[in-house]
Amino acid sequence: GAVVSQHPSRVICKSGTSVKIECRSLDFQATTMFWYRQFPKQSLMLMATSNEGSKATYEQGVEKDKFLINHASLTLSTLTVTSAHPEDSSFYICSAREQRGVGTEAFFGQGTRLTVV
Amino acid sequence: AQKITQTQPGMFVQEKEAVTLDCTYDTSDQSYGLFWYKQPSSGEMIFLIYQGSYDEQNATEGRYSLNFQKARKSANLVISASQLGDSAMYFCAMREAPGNTPLVFGKGTRLSVIA
Numbered sequence: 538g539a540v541v542s543q544h545p546s547r548v549i550c551k552s553g554t555s556v557k558i559e560c561r562s563l564d565f566q567a568t569t570m571f572w573y574r575q576f577p578k579q580s581l582m583l584m585a586t587s588n589e590g591s592k593a594t595y596e597q598g599v600e601k602d603k604f605l606i607n608h609a610s611l612t613l614s615t616l617t618v619t620s621a622h623p624e625d626s627s628f629y630i631c632s633a634r635e636q637r638g639v640g641t642e643a644f645f646g647q648g649t650r651l652t653v654v
Numbered sequence: 655a656q657k658i659t660q661t662q663p664g665m666f667v668q669e670k671e672a673v674t675l676d677c678t679y680d681t682s683d684q685s686y687g688l689f690w691y692k693q694p695s696s697g698e699m700i701f702l703i704y705q706g707s708y709d710e711q712n713a714t715e716g717r718y719s720l721n722f723q724k725a726r727k728s729a730n731l732v733i734s735a736s737q738l739g740d741s742a743m744y745f746c747a748m749r750e751a752p753g754n755t756p757l758v759f760g761k762g763t764r765l766s767v768i769a
Contacts, residue, residue, distance in 0.1 A: 569754050580762050586756060632757070642689065645699035648699075
Protein backbone atom coordinates (compact mmCIF):
# COMPACT_ATOMS: atom_id res chain seq x y z
CA GLY A 538 0.00 0.00 0.00
CA ALA A 539 0.89 3.65 -0.15
CA VAL A 540 3.63 4.65 2.22
CA VAL A 541 4.73 7.97 3.58
CA SER A 542 8.24 8.25 4.95
CA GLN A 543 9.27 10.94 7.41
CA HIS A 544 12.81 11.74 8.45
CA PRO A 545 14.34 12.14 10.97
CA SER A 546 12.34 10.22 13.52
CA ARG A 547 14.03 11.92 16.42
CA VAL A 548 16.14 15.05 16.68
CA ILE A 549 17.69 17.04 19.49
CA CYS A 550 18.87 20.52 18.67
CA LYS A 551 20.19 23.55 20.47
CA SER A 552 18.02 26.55 21.03
CA GLY A 553 18.36 29.04 18.18
CA THR A 554 19.20 26.50 15.50
CA SER A 555 16.98 25.34 12.65
CA VAL A 556 15.73 21.84 12.01
CA LYS A 557 14.44 20.42 8.73
CA ILE A 558 11.97 17.55 8.63
CA GLU A 559 11.29 15.69 5.39
CA CYS A 560 8.09 13.96 4.35
CA ARG A 561 8.10 11.75 1.28
CA SER A 562 5.36 9.84 -0.46
CA LEU A 563 7.15 6.70 -1.61
CA ASP A 564 4.87 5.19 -4.22
CA PHE A 565 2.35 7.83 -5.12
CA GLN A 566 2.22 11.48 -6.02
CA ALA A 567 0.84 13.86 -3.45
CA THR A 568 -0.09 17.33 -4.60
CA THR A 569 -1.09 18.09 -1.06
CA MET A 570 0.47 17.07 2.22
CA PHE A 571 -0.52 18.04 5.72
CA TRP A 572 1.63 18.83 8.72
CA TYR A 573 0.40 18.18 12.23
CA ARG A 574 1.81 18.85 15.65
CA GLN A 575 1.07 16.77 18.70
CA PHE A 576 1.90 17.70 22.27
CA PRO A 577 2.17 14.91 24.87
CA LYS A 578 -1.16 13.29 25.64
CA GLN A 579 -2.97 15.54 23.22
CA SER A 580 -4.49 15.20 19.81
CA LEU A 581 -3.04 16.01 16.42
CA MET A 582 -3.43 19.66 15.55
CA LEU A 583 -3.19 20.73 11.94
CA MET A 584 -0.41 23.24 11.40
CA ALA A 585 -0.47 23.75 7.67
CA THR A 586 -1.42 22.38 4.29
CA SER A 587 1.49 21.97 1.93
CA ASN A 588 0.70 22.46 -1.75
CA GLU A 589 3.08 21.39 -4.49
CA GLY A 590 4.28 24.38 -6.47
CA SER A 591 2.57 27.00 -4.37
CA LYS A 592 2.62 28.53 -0.92
CA ALA A 593 1.52 26.55 2.08
CA THR A 594 -1.69 27.40 3.86
CA TYR A 595 -1.18 27.88 7.58
CA GLU A 596 -3.72 27.43 10.33
CA GLN A 597 -4.59 30.31 12.56
CA GLY A 598 -1.97 30.86 15.22
CA VAL A 599 0.84 29.06 13.38
CA GLU A 600 3.75 31.37 12.56
CA LYS A 601 4.62 30.94 8.90
CA ASP A 602 8.04 32.51 9.37
CA LYS A 603 8.88 30.06 12.10
CA PHE A 604 7.56 26.93 10.42
CA LEU A 605 8.72 27.10 6.82
CA ILE A 606 7.10 24.64 4.48
CA ASN A 607 8.41 23.80 1.04
CA HIS A 608 6.62 21.37 -1.27
CA ALA A 609 9.18 21.22 -4.02
CA SER A 610 7.99 18.09 -5.81
CA LEU A 611 5.03 15.77 -5.97
CA THR A 612 6.69 13.42 -3.52
CA LEU A 613 8.48 15.68 -1.05
CA SER A 614 7.41 18.27 1.47
CA THR A 615 9.73 19.73 4.09
CA LEU A 616 9.02 21.51 7.34
CA THR A 617 11.79 23.69 8.73
CA VAL A 618 11.53 24.86 12.30
CA THR A 619 13.59 28.05 12.32
CA SER A 620 15.34 29.44 15.37
CA ALA A 621 13.93 26.65 17.48
CA HIS A 622 13.15 27.22 21.14
CA PRO A 623 12.26 24.76 23.90
CA GLU A 624 8.55 25.50 23.45
CA ASP A 625 8.83 24.12 19.91
CA SER A 626 9.64 20.71 21.34
CA SER A 627 6.87 18.45 20.15
CA PHE A 628 5.94 15.54 17.91
CA TYR A 629 5.54 16.58 14.28
CA ILE A 630 3.84 14.28 11.81
CA CYS A 631 2.98 14.60 8.15
CA SER A 632 0.30 12.93 6.09
CA ALA A 633 -0.58 12.53 2.43
CA ARG A 634 -3.29 10.95 0.33
CA GLU A 635 -3.47 9.58 -3.16
CA GLN A 636 -6.90 10.74 -4.21
CA ARG A 637 -9.20 13.64 -3.67
CA GLY A 638 -12.37 11.90 -2.58
CA VAL A 639 -13.47 12.08 1.05
CA GLY A 640 -13.08 8.34 1.41
CA THR A 641 -9.42 7.60 0.92
CA GLU A 642 -7.37 7.17 4.03
CA ALA A 643 -4.55 9.49 4.88
CA PHE A 644 -1.17 7.84 5.23
CA PHE A 645 1.05 9.19 7.93
CA GLY A 646 4.77 9.43 8.26
CA GLN A 647 6.42 7.90 11.28
CA GLY A 648 6.59 11.27 12.99
CA THR A 649 9.50 13.35 14.26
CA ARG A 650 10.08 13.89 17.93
CA LEU A 651 11.82 17.25 18.26
CA THR A 652 13.55 18.22 21.47
CA VAL A 653 15.06 21.69 21.72
CA VAL A 654 17.57 22.12 24.54
CA ALA B 655 -17.25 24.22 18.12
CA GLN B 656 -15.52 20.86 18.19
CA LYS B 657 -16.12 18.84 15.10
CA ILE B 658 -15.09 15.52 16.64
CA THR B 659 -15.87 14.66 20.25
CA GLN B 660 -14.43 11.70 22.06
CA THR B 661 -15.75 11.77 25.61
CA GLN B 662 -13.71 8.89 27.04
CA PRO B 663 -10.15 9.98 27.91
CA GLY B 664 -9.35 6.46 29.04
CA MET B 665 -10.88 3.01 28.87
CA PHE B 666 -9.98 -0.35 30.34
CA VAL B 667 -11.00 -3.67 28.89
CA GLN B 668 -10.28 -7.25 29.83
CA GLU B 669 -8.38 -9.30 27.29
CA LYS B 670 -10.71 -11.17 24.89
CA GLU B 671 -13.62 -8.87 25.71
CA ALA B 672 -15.19 -6.37 23.33
CA VAL B 673 -14.95 -2.62 23.87
CA THR B 674 -16.70 0.38 22.33
CA LEU B 675 -14.95 3.70 21.90
CA ASP B 676 -17.31 6.61 21.45
CA CYS B 677 -17.14 9.31 18.80
CA THR B 678 -19.63 11.98 17.85
CA TYR B 679 -19.16 14.49 15.08
CA ASP B 680 -20.55 17.75 13.89
CA THR B 681 -20.92 18.74 10.26
CA SER B 682 -23.43 20.36 7.96
CA ASP B 683 -21.96 18.65 4.90
CA GLN B 684 -23.85 15.80 3.28
CA SER B 685 -20.67 14.16 2.04
CA TYR B 686 -18.04 13.33 4.62
CA GLY B 687 -15.84 10.50 5.75
CA LEU B 688 -15.18 9.17 9.23
CA PHE B 689 -11.97 7.43 10.19
CA TRP B 690 -10.43 5.71 13.16
CA TYR B 691 -6.70 5.60 13.74
CA LYS B 692 -4.64 3.81 16.35
CA GLN B 693 -1.53 5.43 17.78
CA PRO B 694 0.76 3.18 19.82
CA SER B 695 3.47 4.63 22.03
CA SER B 696 5.85 4.74 19.05
CA GLY B 697 3.75 7.58 17.64
CA GLU B 698 2.88 6.15 14.26
CA MET B 699 -0.70 6.57 13.08
CA ILE B 700 -2.26 3.31 11.98
CA PHE B 701 -5.43 3.45 9.90
CA LEU B 702 -8.11 1.10 11.21
CA ILE B 703 -11.43 1.70 9.51
CA TYR B 704 -13.42 4.11 7.36
CA GLN B 705 -17.12 4.95 7.07
CA GLY B 706 -18.55 7.15 4.35
CA SER B 707 -21.57 9.30 5.02
CA TYR B 708 -23.49 7.60 2.23
CA ASP B 709 -22.56 4.07 3.25
CA GLU B 710 -25.63 2.22 4.40
CA GLN B 711 -23.77 -0.68 5.94
CA ASN B 712 -21.57 -0.34 8.99
CA ALA B 713 -17.93 -0.73 8.09
CA THR B 714 -16.02 -3.75 9.34
CA GLU B 715 -12.33 -4.62 9.16
CA GLY B 716 -11.37 -7.79 10.95
CA ARG B 717 -11.88 -7.24 14.67
CA TYR B 718 -12.84 -3.61 14.12
CA SER B 719 -16.34 -2.46 13.30
CA LEU B 720 -17.85 0.96 13.17
CA ASN B 721 -21.29 1.54 14.65
CA PHE B 722 -22.50 4.36 12.42
CA GLN B 723 -25.63 6.16 13.53
CA LYS B 724 -26.04 9.01 11.10
CA ALA B 725 -29.06 10.65 12.72
CA ARG B 726 -27.21 10.79 16.02
CA LYS B 727 -23.98 11.78 14.30
CA SER B 728 -22.07 9.07 16.04
CA ALA B 729 -19.39 6.73 14.74
CA ASN B 730 -18.35 4.46 17.56
CA LEU B 731 -15.51 1.99 17.13
CA VAL B 732 -16.08 -1.53 18.38
CA ILE B 733 -13.05 -3.73 18.97
CA SER B 734 -13.92 -7.36 19.48
CA ALA B 735 -11.79 -9.96 21.24
CA SER B 736 -9.38 -7.39 22.66
CA GLN B 737 -5.70 -8.23 22.68
CA LEU B 738 -2.87 -6.82 24.78
CA GLY B 739 -1.46 -5.26 21.62
CA ASP B 740 -4.60 -3.17 21.27
CA SER B 741 -3.43 -0.95 24.14
CA ALA B 742 -2.89 2.44 22.50
CA MET B 743 -4.45 5.82 21.82
CA TYR B 744 -7.40 5.76 19.44
CA PHE B 745 -8.41 8.79 17.43
CA CYS B 746 -11.63 9.41 15.59
CA ALA B 747 -11.31 11.77 12.63
CA MET B 748 -13.46 13.31 9.95
CA ARG B 749 -12.92 14.68 6.51
CA GLU B 750 -15.52 16.95 4.96
CA ALA B 751 -16.02 17.66 1.28
CA PRO B 752 -14.35 18.77 -0.92
CA GLY B 753 -12.13 15.76 -0.76
CA ASN B 754 -8.64 17.11 -0.50
CA THR B 755 -9.08 18.54 2.95
CA PRO B 756 -7.22 17.52 6.08
CA LEU B 757 -8.49 15.17 8.71
CA VAL B 758 -9.81 16.75 11.86
CA PHE B 759 -9.14 14.66 14.93
CA GLY B 760 -10.86 14.15 18.24
CA LYS B 761 -8.91 14.28 21.48
CA GLY B 762 -8.49 10.56 21.55
CA THR B 763 -9.19 7.70 23.93
CA ARG B 764 -6.44 5.76 25.65
CA LEU B 765 -7.35 2.10 25.69
CA SER B 766 -5.67 -0.24 28.13
CA VAL B 767 -6.17 -3.96 27.73
CA ILE B 768 -5.78 -5.92 30.92
CA ALA B 769 -4.64 -9.54 30.99
